[in-house]
Amino acid sequence: MSSAKLCKAGGVELNVVHHPLVAHKTSLMRDKTTDSPKFRQLIEELVTLLAYEATREVRTEPREVVTPVAPTTGIQLSKPRPLVVPILRAGLGMLEGMMHLMPSAEVGFVGMVRDEQTLQPFTYAERLPKDLTGRQCFVLDPMLATGGSLGGTVQFLRDRGASDIVAICLLAAPEGIEYMSELTKDLDVPFTLVVAAIDEHLNDVGYIVPGLGDAGDRLYGLAE
Numbered sequence: 001m002s003s004a005k006l007c008k009a010g011g012v013e014l015n016v017v018h019h020p021l022v023a024h025k026t027s028l029m030r031d032k033t034t035d036s037p038k039f040r041q042l043i044e045e046l047v048t049l050l051a052y053e054a055t056r057e058v059r060t061e062p063r064e065v066v067t068p069v070a071p072t073t074g075i076q077l078s079k080p081r082p083l084v085v086p087i088l089r090a091g092l093g094m095l096e097g098m099m100h101l102m103p104s105a106e107v108g109f110v111g112m113v114r115d116e117q118t119l120q121p122f123t124y125a126e127r128l129p130k131d132l133t134g135r136q137c138f139v140l141d142p143m144l145a146t147g148g149s150l151g152g153t154v155q156f157l158r159d160r161g162a163s164d165i166v167a168i169c170l171l172a173a174p175e176g177i178e179y180m181s182e183l184t185k186d187l188d189v190p191f192t193l194v195v196a197a198i199d200e201h202l203n204d205v206g207y208i209v210p211g212l213g214d215a216g217d218r219l220y221g222l223a224e
Contacts (some may be wrong), residue, residue, distance in 0.1 A: 013192040014177065016032050017053050023048065026170070026196045030212045039218050040093055043142070046170060046196060051059055051138075054194040057101060058082060059136060073154030081106050083132065085157065088112065088125065090216035093142040094168065105138070110151030110156060112149040124153065133161035142215035144172035145194070147179030154180075158189045166192045170215070171199055175209045178205050191195040 029042045030035055059078040064071065083105060086095045088111035095107065111125030129135075137157050141150050144167075154165055167180075174197045184191040199208045212218065 008107050008153075011191055011192070012181050015048055015194045016198060017194060017196055019049065022196050023107070024051050025049070029170070031160065032213065035046065036218060036221065037050050043093050043215075043219070044097040047094045047140070047168060047178040048100050050168050050170075050196060051098050051101045052196050054111050054138060054168050054192070055082075057164075057166075057192075058102070064068070065071055067145070071218060077102075077104055080135050080136060082136045082219055083108055083129070083162075084140065085110055085128065085153065087153055090142045090219060091140040094130045094142060094170075098138065098168070100139060102138075112152060116123065123156070123190075128157075128160065129141045131161055131165075132157060134163050135161070136164045137162045137166070139165060139167040141167060143208055143211070144169040144176035144193070145202055146206055147183070148174075150176070151180060151183045154184065154187075154189075154191060155211040156189055162189060164190050166194065169193065169195045170174065171195065171197055171208055173199055 023218050029046065034042070038216060046097045060075040061078045063074050063076040065074045074132060081122050082102060084095065084102070084105045085108045087133050088109055099105065108128035109126065109220055110123065110128065112123050139150065139153055139157070150167055150169070154167070157165055172193070177193070177198070199211055201209055204211050
């Protein structure tokens with residue numbers, strides 16, 4: 001897989017993944033005629049492709065293996081195991097694609113919702129270890145718009161001791177990238193952002209343009 005060279009933006013290592021399959025699936029996902037079942041399938045497939053890049057620096061340790069021919073030394077994921085953290089609710093749609101690639105990881109959850117008036121997030125639920133010292137964390141959030149939800153989650157994980165944080169987003173707005181750059185430049189935790197595409201801007205109600213609409217609604221319906 002070919003990808004853009006990692007570039008530094010404030011405190012963010014930014015990786016925009018360039019691959020024909022990523023671009024193809026992103027285009028299908030954007031299409032307003034794509035229904036929820038197909039949309040869920042596309043996200044699962046796309047996240048697996050992005051996770052390939054996101055896990056390049058996952059920690060490993062040697063492991064002795066006996067093949068049908070001879071002993072050899074391989075590798076396995078180090079302990080403590082990586083922690084995958086989808087941001088509810090739309091991040092759940094990304095979880096299966098991530099776990100296909102890294103099934104031995106553990107999973108935690110953070111529930112955040114955006115106030116549509118202030119555009120600010122607030123946490124309504126979390127299920128994470130109290131102590132994340134030494135843990136690599138992989139955050140799943142489909143859309144990096146204003147950056148509030150992702151920023152709050154990164155701070156939350158850092159405060160609990162996470163030693164390395166990678167966020168996988170399908171689409172990102174320049175405003176969200178700038179927000180995360182400012183937020184993370186003074187954090188003492190490495191932060192990497194892996195995205196399929198950077199879009200043009202946010203509109204006056206905080207949606208990414210051209211974007212794909214509300215990822216949660218397209219995954220699961222309005223749920224009203």
